[in-house]
Amino acid sequence: MKETEYKDLEKIKDVKEYCNYLFKAKSIKKHLKRVGINSSEKLVGYIEDPNQFLKIPPTNSSFYENDLENLITTDFSNISTVLSSSGTTGKKKLIPISEIDLTFFKESSVKCESRLNTNSEHHSGLIANMGMGLMWYAMMTQKFEMKAKPYFFGILNPLEYIELIKTLPVNALISLPIFFSRFYEFCTNINKNEILKKKIKRIDCGGDFLSDGRKNRIERNWEANTNRFYGISEVWGPISGECKYHKGLHISSNHILFEILHPLTLRPVNEGEIGILHLTALWDKAVPLFRYDTQDLVKLLSDTCPCNEKTKRFKFVSKKDSIIYHNDEYSKFFSLIDIEDIIFNNNNTTTEYRIILKEDELIIHLENLIQNNSQNSEIEEKILQKLEPFNKKCQIISHKPRTISRKTQKVKIDSIVREPLK
Ligand SMILES: [Zn+2]
Numbered sequence: 001m002k003e004t005e006y007k008d009l010e011k012i013k014d015v016k017e018y019c020n021y022l023f024k025a026k027s028i029k030k031h032l033k034r035v036g037i038n039s040s041e042k043l044v045g046y047i048e049d050p051n052q053f054l055k056i057p058p059t060n061s062s063f064y065e066n067d068l069e070n071l072i073t074t075d076f077s078n079i080s081t082v083l084s085s086s087g088t089t090g091k092k093k094l095i096p097i098s099e100i101d102l103t104f105f106k107e108s109s110v111k112c113e114s115r116l117n118t119n120s121e122h123h124s125g126l127i128a129n130m131g132m133g134l135m136w137y138a139m140m141t142q143k144f145e146m147k148a149k150p151y152f153f154g155i156l157n158p159l160e161y162i163e164l165i166k167t168l169p170v171n172a173l174i175s176l177p178i179f180f181s182r183f184y185e186f187c188t189n190i191n192k193n194e195i196l197k198k199k200i201k202r203i204d205c206g207g208d209f210l211s212d213g214r215k216n217r218i219e220r221n222w223e224a225n226t227n228r229f230y231g232i233s234e235v236w237g238p239i240s241g242e243c244k245y246h247k248g249l250h251i252s253s254n255h256i257l258f259e260i261l262h263p264l265t266l267r268p269v270n271e272g273e274i275g276i277l278h279l280t281a282l283w284d285k286a287v288p289l290f291r292y293d294t295q296d297l298v299k300l301l302s303d304t305c306p307c308n309e310k311t312k313r314f315k316f317v318s319k320k321d322s323i324i325y326h327n328d329e330y331s332k333f334f335s336l337i338d339i340e341d342i343i344f345n346n347n348n349t350t351t352e353y354r355i356i357l358k359e360d361e362l363i364i365h366l367e368n369l370i371q372n373n374s375q376n377s378e379i380e381e382k383i384l385q386k387l388e389p390f391n392k393k394c395q396i397i398s399h400k401p402r403t404i405s406r407k408t409q410k411v412k413i414d415s416i417v418r419e420p421l422k
Contacts, residue, residue, distance in 0.1 A: 005268075006050035008257045011282045019043040021284040026070040027063050028288055032056070054267065058278055058291040064093045064234060071287045072096055079286060085134035085233035095134060095233060098286040102141075105236045108253040109142035112241035115250065115307070116202075116227055122148035124172035124204070125165060127179055129155050135207050138237035139174050150174075158186045165196055172202035177210040177218070181351035182406060184221045193221075200224050206231065206238070209319060211337045213344030217351075230316060232296075234289055235279065240314070245306045248313035255282050259291070260300050260314070271302035274317050295320040324357055325390040334386050339364065342382045348375055352404040361393040367401045 012018045019040040023029050035057055037043050046052040063071065082096045097105075124143060128136045136152060143150035151168055153161060161183065164170070173180070180203055187193040203218060203226045210228055219226045229238040230249045239256055240249040251258055260275035261268060269275035277298045281289040298314040305313060318335035326333035336355070343349050348368050356363040362383070368375045376396045383394045 006053060006257070008282065009047060009050065009053065011255065012047065013283075015044050015047050016040075018282075018284070019047060021073055022288055022290060024073040025288050027067055028059070028071070028290055030070075031059060031063075056291055058261075058266070058293040060293045061093075061234075061295070063292075064095075064287070068094055068096070068287070073284065073288060074098060074286055081137070083134040083137055083236075085132065093233060095236065096286045097236060100283060101236065101285055104253065104255045104283060105138070106141065106145050107255075108239050109138070109237045110145050111250075111252040112229060112238045113142055113146045113148075115241060115243040115309070117244075118143070118146040118148050120147040120149070122146065122172060122202070123151065123169045124148065124174050124202070125151050125153050125161070125168070125170045127153050127155070127161065127173065127175035128207070132207065134233050134236065138231070139204075139206070142237055158183060162187065162192055162196065165199060171199060172204065172224075173200055174204040174206065176207045177205045177214055178208065178351075180205070180218045180222065180226075181214060184218070185351055197223055202227070204229065209316060209322070209337060211340040211344065213341035214351075217344050228316070232279070232292075232294055234287070234292060235281070239279075243305060243307040243309065247303075247305050248301045248315045250305070250309055250311045250313050252311070256280065256289075257282060258312070258314075260298060263297075263320075269300065271300050274299050276320065277314070297323075324355075324362065325387070325392055327389060332389050334390060338386055339383065342379055342386075346379050349379075350401050352406065354404060360391075361395060362387065363395045363397065365397045365399060365404060367399045367404055369401060371398065371400070 022032075022043065023040040032038070032043060035055075037046060037056070046056055078098050079096045080099050080102055082094050085093050085095055122143070126136060126139050128139070140150045140152060151164070151170060153164055156164075184193060187196055200222055201224050203222060203224050205215075205226060206229045215226050215228075225244075227246075228242050228249065230240045231238040235256070239253045240251045242249060257280040259268060259278040259280070261278055262273075262275050274297050277294045277296045279289055279292045279294060296319055297317040299317050301313040301315060318333070318337050322336035323333050324335060324339075339353070339355065343353055343366055348370055350367040350369065352367055354365040356365075364383070366376070366379075376398055380394060380396050387394055
């Protein structure tokens with residue numbers, strides 16, 4: 001993304017008013033004062049000139065933790081709802097949403113769903129914990145906007161999901177990626193997968209990363225189209241999504257500035273380079289989102305998508321906290337997604353794995369369907385190839401199926417001894 005592409009900042013209706021609005025949030029005001037921007041009048045020059053804008057230090061998720069009072073810019077009479085979310089950090093956050101926020105969120109949701117031709121024939125079962133209030137509210141709303149029929153299943157016993165899918169006219173499911181791998185495994189063990197495969201034609205994944213390896217396995221198992229959406233709790237629903245060609249995530253919001261910045265220099269990266277996604281809401285959002293560091297490493301794609309849509313696209317590469325080893329220049333790194341790809345591309349593995357990260361060694365626990373002497377040599381070879389630039393060793397420990405705990409709800413590294421990320 002070149003600096004000249006900061007023209008999205010011109011979408012701010014009234015820069016002076018926008019700066020006044022940002023100064024209403026005590027946390028943002030404090031943040032700006034720290035770098036010498038001590039009045040909203042002074043901020044105007046920073047918003048009008050991209051070179052100045054780039055000098056403002058990004059904000060991050062710590063702004064949103066237990067700090068609602070210092071972030072909210074309006075009184076509660078203008079708030080439509082307050083939703084809870086665990087967000088990217090796993091810490092609970094409360095996100096207040098105003099009427100105008102909802103309008104913009106619905107607009108980007110509709111764009112995402114229209115690409116996939118969602119219509120009134122689409123009946124989807126939504127599997128999410130009530131504690132993930134933001135996720136279920138966003139997903140229900142985005143389906144309602146398309147006149148589709150969402151059914152909120154909540155968290156049940158897998159046998160109850162099977163009964164619900166059989167009883168209701170469900171032809172799609174929405175949940176975290178890890179659910180679809182586990183649920184298929186469960187259904188296979190009790191010989192119910194064929195009945196469900198006939199009904200489920202589409203799978204929507206959100207709320208966690210989805211590696212290509214896991215995606216391919218989900219599609220092969222369920223024989224259903226699997227779609228990725230991208231959003232963050234601080235913005236509510238999806239702000240980008242795949243089209244039917246699955247060639248990256250199309251940016252779907254007209255009201256958010258997407259910056260892809262080099263992790264060390266915080267300068268915009270060139271097309272094809274990997275950087276960290278930063279987001280700025282260009283309207284007076286109830287809680288400001290201003291140069292927000294998503295901690296997500298993405299790659300800006302420059303080729304034209306076969307769907308011919310002209311919107312910018314990016315590929316999700318890794319979460320910053322899922323990077324296992326990286327070199328000083330940050331141009332090369334090895335992440336959790338790389339491991340998942342390798343494990344899921346091997347047919348002798350189940351859906352579960354655990355990783356212990358040590359300074360000079362990676363220990364991977366996985367389950368093998370068939371046990372033999374050289375069962376994991378191919379996986380080990382591929383991981384060692386990836387680890388070569390970092391001079392690290394790898395040890396794979398094989399387990400029998402269903403002996404690694406299924407308790408973890410999200411894909412994560414068990415314990416981490418990490419080189420400090422700058
Ligand atoms: Zn496309």
